[in-house]
Amino acid sequence: MDDLRQKIEAGEPLMQQAAEALRRYHVAKAAESPPDEIERLKMLAESLFQAASEYQLNALSGPLRPLQ
Template sequence: MDDLEEKMKACEPLWLQAMDAVRRYNEAKGVLPREEVERLRLEAESLMQAVIEYQQRVLGGLVSTLH
């Protein structure tokens, strides 16, 4: 397995967590209170952003500074 493949596989748990959050958000729409749906949306968005930033770093792209 090459280095890039290993790095991308390392992100798999985060990717699965993000996809689960998106699923929970979509299932909550129209069912749960608006505040809870918004919380789930923010969680899903945050996790997806973390996946994107990780992948950009692995691929050598420009990303904002970590804080």
């Protein structure tokens, strides 16, 4: 079980970065920041959450095999 905990803990900084990016996006949106800044922050948050998701999939189930 330590191995599982270590894998989860190793992904925590990435999840925190993703959550912080999402918070910055919502703050910018609420402040009516320029649309290009809002879009940049949205893309950053989405990218970080995607990376965190891929890390979790790989860490918890092993490397993914190609679909083709």
